[in-house]
């Protein structure tokens with residue numbers, strides 16, 4: 001038996017017995033997995049042990065460090081000041097990055113945003129941005145650094161050189177149902193951001209029926225853990241807890257969400273929820289970049305939105321990444337609508353069901369161009385009145401079949417009880 005195999009077996013048993021690993025043991029395990037000295041089965045055994053026994057703060061910090069240092073750590077020119085990045089734990093109708101990043105850059109922050117693709121029922125920023133003809137998200141690390149220096153922000157896919165151990169481990173966790181462990185999630189999120197060279201990180205931790213963290217208590221525990229791990233590793237981490245019991249935007253679907261985000265930057269928008277959360281996240285980014293106390297930069301962010309500086313910065317960013325915004329089509333083809341079956345008040349919207357419905361419909365469309373236009377636009381939110389026959393939701397880009405209509409009907413619950421509209425921004429930790 002090799003020493004790597006013995007280490008993996010020893011650590012799995014120790015974890016199951018309630019033991020705590022040393023940083024060297026964790027670094028050794030990650031190194032051995034990356035070098036293929038231990039196989040997926042042994043690694044999964046350890047992941048399962050962690051999922052049931054948990055990890056201490058010190059262990060989570062050690063895992064974060066080991067994964068962050070499994071590849072390149074991006075270095076930023078000192079003259080750019082504090083580099084900030086943000087991360088959402090995954091939402092539906094969550095187009096916050098498209099607004100918050102250019103707004104923060106318009107206020108002087110240097111935002112190096114590493115983004116991902118859709119995961120399960122949640123959407124991905126890269127998929128939304130790539131609706132813009134010509135826009136590239138596969139920037140090389142040199143292009144990424146140069147663009148942040150020149151424009152103030154860039155949104156790009158995390159290169160294969162950054163935190164490769166997290167990429168391998170995340171794929172294994174996805175296959176083996178070992179995603180749902182706070183320590184593993186915290187280490188996964190923070191290792192990528194640390195590898196990207198961010199000195200300060202803003203985390204939008206979603207909670208509710210459409211989020212990976214169903215309860216607010218779980219979301220806050222995860223948020224606090226990430227702040228403490230950040231502190232141990234010398235990073236400022238700010239956490240916002242936001243509601244995902246309802247889609248954040250009225251739109252769910254790549255091109256529709258991009259359109260709604262653009263509308264917010266243009267001074268319009270649909271419901272206020274997307275704009276409100278984007279302003280809070282942007283404020284946290286500018287505060288972090290300037291070392292200011294929480295909420296200090298809100299006035300500057302409001303002004304940047306109101307006077308169009310955020311929109312201007314978005315145009316600059318898109319242009320720098322090769323995007324041709326003038327060619328973006330914003331006329332969407334509605335295929336049908338869900339009409340209210342009775343008078344009443346919308347009680348709840350099943351966020352996960354709507355996310356799943358859009359993800360499934362996208363998967364069923366033949367071309368990737370057509371898949372981008374698939375989506376749902378909500379016409380009523382929880383707490384709003386509706387009359388029988390009025391539209392509750394409009395479907396785009398995919399055939400409005402009876403089955404789809406029925407799924408949508410089950411996702412929007414109408415009743416009679418008065419309901420106060422949701423406040424999406426819940427707490428800043």
Ligand code: URA
Nearest residue numbers: 089179184185188189
């Ligand atoms: N997002 C991540 O990047 N990693 C996780 O483990 C969960 C959500």
